[in-house]
Amino acid sequence: MSYDNLIGIAAGVCTALSLLPQLIKMIKEKKATDISLRMLIVLLTGLCLWVWYGILKEDWPIILTNIASLVVNLLIIGFRWYYKHARH
């Protein structure tokens, strides 16, 4: 793997990891995060656009790491919805 790609992957792993604590906190506390849905949707849009940008540039580190972030973001949205609306 080239040096460029290593830096890109390391960058993307860090930014994806930084989303994880929110997900973990929500699952542990079994209640919806107080992070607004609007912000999560803006982030979702941004991550989708980054994946699209990576495809346009044929840039694998961007594509792969933003897909990872997207998955975490979707899980946050999903669990947030579940804890807000599910009957306990």
Add this chain to the structure above:
Amino acid sequence: MSYDNLIGIAAGVCTALSLLPQLIKMIKEKKATDISLRMLIVLLTGLCLWVWYGILKEDWPIILTNIASLVVNLLIIGFRWYYKHARH
């Protein structure tokens, strides 16, 4: 501006914007966010690496938008420190 660059800038504006509510909330409530410093440092590292990656690839959308996110992240860390340690 090329189509690629437009998508990259739009992507980066969304992901940078998604950090703003935390900063705004903290300033409004005048108290430190409950988001862990560890997570903020991981995000800081990731954003620095993205800027570096952008420089290696000579990719302006990546460089500019990640610098914007870095500024927001540093403000969050700074205000968090201020509200945690300042005498009121």
